[in-house]
Amino acid sequence: MSLGPHADFIVAAYAVTLFVVAALIGWVVLDYLAQRRILGDFEGRGMTRRSQRKVRQ
Amino acid sequence: MMPMIDLANPTRFLAIVNRILPWLILATVILFAIGLFRAINAPDDYQQGATVKIMFLHVPAAWLGMFGWALMSFAALGTLIWRHPLADVAGKAAAPIGAAFTFICLVTGSLWGRPTWGTYWVWDARLTSMLVLLLLYFGVLALYWTAEEPSRGARAAAILSLVGAINLPIIKFSVDWWNTLHQPASVFRMGGSTIDRTILTPLLIMTLAFTLLFITLHLAAMRNEILRRRVRSMRLIQAQELHA
Numbered sequence: 001m002s003l004g005p006h007a008d009f010i011v012a013a014y015a016v017t018l019f020v021v022a023a024l025i026g027w028v029v030l031d032y033l034a035q036r037r038i039l040g041d042f043e044g045r046g047m048t049r050r051s052q053r054k055v056r057q
Numbered sequence: 058m059m060p061m062i063d064l065a066n067p068t069r070f071l072a073i074v075n076r077i078l079p080w081l082i083l084a085t086v087i088l089f090a091i092g093l094f095r096a097i098n099a100p101d102d103y104q105q106g107a108t109v110k111i112m113f114l115h116v117p118a119a120w121l122g123m124f125g126w127a128l129m130s131f132a133a134l135g136t137l138i139w140r141h142p143l144a145d146v147a148g149k150a151a152a153p154i155g156a157a158f159t160f161i162c163l164v165t166g167s168l169w170g171r172p173t174w175g176t177y178w179v180w181d182a183r184l185t186s187m188l189v190l191l192l193l194y195f196g197v198l199a200l201y202w203t204a205e206e207p208s209r210g211a212r213a214a215a216i217l218s219l220v221g222a223i224n225l226p227i228i229k230f231s232v233d234w235w236n237t238l239h240q241p242a243s244v245f246r247m248g249g250s251t252i253d254r255t256i257l258t259p260l261l262i263m264t265l266a267f268t269l270l271f272i273t274l275h276l277a278a279m280r281n282e283i284l285r286r287r288v289r290s291m292r293l294i295q296a297q298e299l300h301a
Contacts, residue, residue: 004107006172013111013165017118020157021270027153028277035284042291 065142067283074276081273088266095259102256111169113260117267118162122190123225124271125155129197130222133215143279145211146286148218149201150278154271156194163187174238182231183239186224193221207289 003010092113102109128151135144166184167177178184197214204210232241243251250257 002107003110004101006106006108009168009172010107010110013114013168016164016168017114017161020161024154024157024274028274028281031281032277032284035281035288038288039284039291042288042295047291047295 067142067146070143071280071283074280078273078276078280081269081276085266085269085273088262088269092259092262092266095262099256099259105173108169108172109256111165112256113263115162115165115169116260117264118158118165119187120264121267121271122155122159122162122187123228124268125151125158126190126193126218126221126225128275129155129218133218136211136215137219145208145215146279146282147275148215149211150275150282152194152197152201152214154274154278156191156198158267158271159187159191159194163191170238179238181237181239182235183228183237186228186231190221190224190228193217193224197221207286 096113129148132144132148135141200214
Protein backbone atom coordinates (compact mmCIF):
# COMPACT_ATOMS: atom_id res chain seq x y z
CA MET A 1 0.00 0.00 0.00
CA SER A 2 1.45 3.35 -1.05
CA LEU A 3 0.29 6.52 0.70
CA GLY A 4 1.73 8.77 -2.00
CA PRO A 5 3.51 12.11 -1.57
CA HIS A 6 1.35 13.17 1.41
CA ALA A 7 2.00 10.08 3.56
CA ASP A 8 3.19 12.25 6.50
CA PHE A 9 -0.20 13.98 6.75
CA ILE A 10 -2.10 10.67 6.65
CA VAL A 11 0.14 9.02 9.26
CA ALA A 12 -0.04 12.11 11.50
CA ALA A 13 -3.88 12.13 11.32
CA TYR A 14 -4.08 8.45 12.34
CA ALA A 15 -1.43 8.93 15.07
CA VAL A 16 -3.25 11.91 16.63
CA THR A 17 -6.57 10.03 16.56
CA LEU A 18 -4.98 6.93 18.12
CA PHE A 19 -3.37 9.05 20.85
CA VAL A 20 -6.60 10.89 21.75
CA VAL A 21 -8.73 7.70 21.72
CA ALA A 22 -6.10 5.88 23.86
CA ALA A 23 -6.09 8.82 26.29
CA LEU A 24 -9.91 8.68 26.54
CA ILE A 25 -9.89 4.92 27.19
CA GLY A 26 -7.07 5.31 29.75
CA TRP A 27 -8.93 8.11 31.54
CA VAL A 28 -12.15 6.04 31.77
CA VAL A 29 -10.37 2.87 32.99
CA LEU A 30 -8.10 4.61 35.53
CA ASP A 31 -11.00 6.72 36.85
CA TYR A 32 -13.11 3.55 37.32
CA LEU A 33 -10.30 1.79 39.21
CA ALA A 34 -9.73 4.86 41.41
CA GLN A 35 -13.43 5.23 42.35
CA ARG A 36 -13.75 1.49 43.06
CA ARG A 37 -10.65 1.60 45.27
CA ILE A 38 -11.94 4.56 47.32
CA LEU A 39 -15.39 2.95 47.73
CA GLY A 40 -13.67 -0.30 48.73
CA ASP A 41 -11.69 1.58 51.41
CA PHE A 42 -14.91 3.08 52.84
CA GLU A 43 -16.66 -0.29 52.86
CA GLY A 44 -13.56 -1.89 54.42
CA ARG A 45 -13.98 0.52 57.33
CA GLY A 46 -17.64 -0.51 57.68
CA MET A 47 -19.08 2.67 56.16
CA THR A 48 -22.20 2.40 53.98
CA ARG A 49 -24.44 4.88 52.21
CA ARG A 50 -27.78 5.78 53.83
CA SER A 51 -29.73 3.96 51.09
CA GLN A 52 -27.75 0.77 51.79
CA ARG A 53 -28.48 1.06 55.51
CA LYS A 54 -32.23 1.24 54.77
CA VAL A 55 -32.01 -1.91 52.68
CA ARG A 56 -30.20 -3.77 55.46
CA GLN A 57 -32.60 -2.70 58.22
CA MET B 58 -39.78 -5.59 28.88
CA MET B 59 -38.16 -3.41 31.52
CA PRO B 60 -39.98 -0.12 32.04
CA MET B 61 -37.94 3.00 31.19
CA ILE B 62 -38.49 4.32 34.73
CA ASP B 63 -36.20 1.55 36.03
CA LEU B 64 -33.28 3.25 34.28
CA ALA B 65 -33.80 6.25 36.56
CA ASN B 66 -32.47 4.17 39.44
CA PRO B 67 -28.63 4.55 39.44
CA THR B 68 -28.12 1.11 41.04
CA ARG B 69 -30.27 -0.55 38.38
CA PHE B 70 -28.51 1.50 35.69
CA LEU B 71 -25.11 0.32 36.96
CA ALA B 72 -26.25 -3.31 36.82
CA ILE B 73 -27.41 -2.87 33.21
CA VAL B 74 -24.16 -1.10 32.20
CA ASN B 75 -22.03 -3.82 33.81
CA ARG B 76 -23.96 -6.42 31.83
CA ILE B 77 -23.81 -4.75 28.38
CA LEU B 78 -20.35 -3.11 28.46
CA PRO B 79 -18.37 -6.29 27.57
CA TRP B 80 -20.63 -6.88 24.53
CA LEU B 81 -20.31 -3.25 23.43
CA ILE B 82 -16.51 -3.44 23.71
CA LEU B 83 -16.47 -6.65 21.65
CA ALA B 84 -18.75 -5.17 18.96
CA THR B 85 -16.62 -1.98 18.84
CA VAL B 86 -13.35 -3.94 18.39
CA ILE B 87 -14.87 -6.12 15.63
CA LEU B 88 -16.28 -3.11 13.77
CA PHE B 89 -12.96 -1.25 13.99
CA ALA B 90 -11.09 -4.32 12.67
CA ILE B 91 -13.45 -4.53 9.67
CA GLY B 92 -13.55 -0.75 9.16
CA LEU B 93 -9.77 -0.28 9.29
CA PHE B 94 -9.21 -3.22 6.93
CA ARG B 95 -11.68 -1.72 4.44
CA ALA B 96 -10.23 1.77 4.92
CA ILE B 97 -6.64 0.63 4.28
CA ASN B 98 -7.70 -1.22 1.14
CA ALA B 99 -10.01 1.52 -0.17
CA PRO B 100 -8.94 2.99 -3.53
CA ASP B 101 -7.37 6.44 -3.75
CA ASP B 102 -9.55 9.35 -4.79
CA TYR B 103 -8.99 10.49 -8.38
CA GLN B 104 -8.32 14.07 -7.23
CA GLN B 105 -7.10 13.81 -3.63
CA GLY B 106 -5.11 10.59 -3.93
CA ALA B 107 -4.42 8.67 -0.69
CA THR B 108 -5.25 11.68 1.52
CA VAL B 109 -8.88 10.59 1.21
CA LYS B 110 -8.01 8.03 3.93
CA ILE B 111 -8.07 10.92 6.44
CA MET B 112 -11.81 11.15 5.72
CA PHE B 113 -12.36 7.83 7.54
CA LEU B 114 -11.34 9.61 10.76
CA HIS B 115 -12.41 13.18 10.07
CA VAL B 116 -16.07 12.57 9.14
CA PRO B 117 -16.91 10.23 12.09
CA ALA B 118 -15.15 12.63 14.49
CA ALA B 119 -17.14 15.59 13.15
CA TRP B 120 -20.42 13.67 13.47
CA LEU B 121 -19.59 12.58 17.04
CA GLY B 122 -18.49 16.06 18.10
CA MET B 123 -21.97 17.27 17.13
CA PHE B 124 -23.70 14.14 18.46
CA GLY B 125 -22.02 14.68 21.85
CA TRP B 126 -23.42 18.21 22.09
CA ALA B 127 -26.89 17.07 20.99
CA LEU B 128 -26.75 14.41 23.72
CA MET B 129 -25.73 17.04 26.29
CA SER B 130 -28.61 19.32 25.17
CA PHE B 131 -31.12 16.47 25.56
CA ALA B 132 -29.62 15.66 28.99
CA ALA B 133 -29.87 19.36 29.89
CA LEU B 134 -33.65 19.19 29.38
CA GLY B 135 -33.69 16.23 31.77
CA THR B 136 -31.66 18.21 34.33
CA LEU B 137 -33.61 21.48 34.12
CA ILE B 138 -37.18 20.28 33.50
CA TRP B 139 -37.57 16.73 34.81
CA ARG B 140 -34.64 16.71 37.28
CA HIS B 141 -33.90 13.17 36.15
CA PRO B 142 -31.21 11.68 38.43
CA LEU B 143 -29.16 10.38 35.51
CA ALA B 144 -29.58 13.38 33.17
CA ASP B 145 -26.81 15.44 34.76
CA VAL B 146 -24.61 12.32 34.96
CA ALA B 147 -25.16 11.75 31.21
CA GLY B 148 -24.37 15.37 30.33
CA LYS B 149 -21.22 15.53 32.43
CA ALA B 150 -19.95 12.19 31.08
CA ALA B 151 -20.54 13.23 27.44
CA ALA B 152 -18.65 16.55 27.64
CA PRO B 153 -15.00 15.35 27.63
CA ILE B 154 -15.74 12.64 25.04
CA GLY B 155 -17.49 15.09 22.71
CA ALA B 156 -14.65 17.60 23.18
CA ALA B 157 -12.07 14.91 22.29
CA PHE B 158 -13.88 14.00 19.05
CA THR B 159 -14.28 17.68 18.11
CA PHE B 160 -10.53 18.10 18.67
CA ILE B 161 -9.83 15.06 16.44
CA CYS B 162 -12.13 16.55 13.77
CA LEU B 163 -10.26 19.89 13.78
CA VAL B 164 -6.75 18.36 13.77
CA THR B 165 -7.48 15.74 11.07
CA GLY B 166 -9.29 18.44 9.05
CA SER B 167 -6.19 20.65 9.20
CA LEU B 168 -3.93 17.74 8.21
CA TRP B 169 -6.28 16.98 5.31
CA GLY B 170 -6.57 20.64 4.31
CA ARG B 171 -2.85 21.30 3.90
CA PRO B 172 -2.28 18.90 0.95
CA THR B 173 -5.73 19.44 -0.65
CA TRP B 174 -6.39 23.16 -0.07
CA GLY B 175 -2.80 24.33 0.43
CA THR B 176 -3.49 25.59 3.97
CA TYR B 177 -3.99 24.15 7.45
CA TRP B 178 -6.66 26.66 8.40
CA VAL B 179 -9.02 29.30 7.01
CA TRP B 180 -11.54 31.33 8.99
CA ASP B 181 -14.49 30.10 6.93
CA ALA B 182 -17.92 29.30 8.36
CA ARG B 183 -17.59 25.52 8.72
CA LEU B 184 -14.15 25.53 10.34
CA THR B 185 -14.92 28.49 12.59
CA SER B 186 -18.27 27.09 13.79
CA MET B 187 -16.53 23.77 14.60
CA LEU B 188 -13.86 25.66 16.58
CA VAL B 189 -16.66 27.48 18.43
CA LEU B 190 -18.10 24.04 19.31
CA LEU B 191 -14.75 23.02 20.86
CA LEU B 192 -14.64 26.29 22.86
CA LEU B 193 -18.21 25.65 24.06
CA TYR B 194 -17.13 22.18 25.22
CA PHE B 195 -14.27 23.79 27.17
CA GLY B 196 -16.79 26.18 28.75
CA VAL B 197 -19.06 23.33 29.88
CA LEU B 198 -16.10 21.36 31.25
CA ALA B 199 -14.91 24.44 33.16
CA LEU B 200 -18.40 24.83 34.71
CA TYR B 201 -18.46 21.18 35.78
CA TRP B 202 -14.92 21.11 37.12
CA THR B 203 -14.80 24.47 38.92
CA ALA B 204 -18.23 24.63 40.60
CA GLU B 205 -17.95 24.19 44.37
CA GLU B 206 -21.52 22.91 44.57
CA PRO B 207 -22.01 20.16 41.90
CA SER B 208 -25.74 20.81 41.44
CA ARG B 209 -25.11 24.50 40.74
CA GLY B 210 -22.40 23.61 38.21
CA ALA B 211 -24.77 21.10 36.61
CA ARG B 212 -27.53 23.72 36.16
CA ALA B 213 -25.11 26.25 34.65
CA ALA B 214 -23.67 23.59 32.32
CA ALA B 215 -27.20 22.52 31.30
CA ILE B 216 -28.13 26.12 30.39
CA LEU B 217 -24.92 26.51 28.34
CA SER B 218 -25.62 23.16 26.64
CA LEU B 219 -29.07 24.35 25.55
CA VAL B 220 -27.83 27.78 24.41
CA GLY B 221 -24.89 26.19 22.57
CA ALA B 222 -27.22 23.86 20.65
CA ILE B 223 -27.92 26.80 18.31
CA ASN B 224 -24.42 26.15 16.92
CA LEU B 225 -25.37 22.66 15.64
CA PRO B 226 -27.57 23.78 12.68
CA ILE B 227 -25.02 26.53 11.98
CA ILE B 228 -22.29 23.87 11.61
CA LYS B 229 -24.52 21.60 9.52
CA PHE B 230 -25.78 24.27 7.10
CA SER B 231 -22.71 26.58 7.11
CA VAL B 232 -21.55 25.11 3.80
CA ASP B 233 -24.96 25.94 2.23
CA TRP B 234 -25.52 29.35 3.83
CA TRP B 235 -22.06 30.79 3.21
CA ASN B 236 -19.41 30.54 0.52
CA THR B 237 -16.83 28.29 2.18
CA LEU B 238 -13.64 26.45 1.25
CA HIS B 239 -15.08 23.32 2.89
CA GLN B 240 -16.94 21.00 0.54
CA PRO B 241 -20.76 20.77 0.80
CA ALA B 242 -22.53 17.73 2.28
CA SER B 243 -21.62 14.58 0.34
CA VAL B 244 -22.75 11.64 2.51
CA PHE B 245 -26.28 12.47 3.72
CA ARG B 246 -27.88 14.78 1.16
CA MET B 247 -30.97 15.05 -1.01
CA GLY B 248 -30.47 12.90 -4.10
CA GLY B 249 -28.11 10.44 -2.35
CA SER B 250 -24.42 10.35 -1.58
CA THR B 251 -21.92 11.67 -4.11
CA ILE B 252 -19.19 9.33 -2.80
CA ASP B 253 -18.37 6.14 -4.69
CA ARG B 254 -19.47 2.92 -2.96
CA THR B 255 -15.86 1.67 -2.65
CA ILE B 256 -15.10 4.63 -0.37
CA LEU B 257 -18.58 5.15 1.11
CA THR B 258 -18.83 1.61 2.57
CA PRO B 259 -15.63 1.79 4.70
CA LEU B 260 -16.62 5.32 5.72
CA LEU B 261 -20.01 4.10 7.03
CA ILE B 262 -18.38 1.14 8.84
CA MET B 263 -15.81 3.44 10.47
CA THR B 264 -18.60 5.87 11.44
CA LEU B 265 -20.53 3.03 13.07
CA ALA B 266 -17.36 1.82 14.86
CA PHE B 267 -16.58 5.31 16.22
CA THR B 268 -20.24 5.73 17.27
CA LEU B 269 -20.11 2.45 19.21
CA LEU B 270 -16.83 3.61 20.78
CA PHE B 271 -18.53 6.85 21.85
CA ILE B 272 -21.50 4.96 23.37
CA THR B 273 -19.16 2.52 25.17
CA LEU B 274 -17.00 5.32 26.59
CA HIS B 275 -20.07 7.34 27.53
CA LEU B 276 -21.70 4.50 29.48
CA ALA B 277 -18.37 3.72 31.21
CA ALA B 278 -17.90 7.42 32.07
CA MET B 279 -21.49 7.58 33.42
CA ARG B 280 -20.70 4.58 35.63
CA ASN B 281 -17.59 6.39 36.91
CA GLU B 282 -19.60 9.53 37.64
CA ILE B 283 -22.20 7.59 39.65
CA LEU B 284 -19.40 5.96 41.68
CA ARG B 285 -17.75 9.40 42.16
CA ARG B 286 -21.03 10.75 43.58
CA ARG B 287 -21.21 7.80 45.95
CA VAL B 288 -17.66 8.55 47.10
CA ARG B 289 -18.69 12.17 47.67
CA SER B 290 -21.74 11.18 49.75
CA MET B 291 -19.61 8.75 51.80
CA ARG B 292 -17.13 11.57 52.51
CA LEU B 293 -20.00 13.82 53.62
CA ILE B 294 -21.30 11.08 55.94
CA GLN B 295 -17.77 10.62 57.31
CA ALA B 296 -17.45 14.37 57.93
CA GLN B 297 -20.86 14.47 59.68
CA GLU B 298 -19.94 11.52 61.90
CA LEU B 299 -16.65 13.17 62.84
CA HIS B 300 -18.47 16.37 63.87
CA ALA B 301 -21.21 14.51 65.79
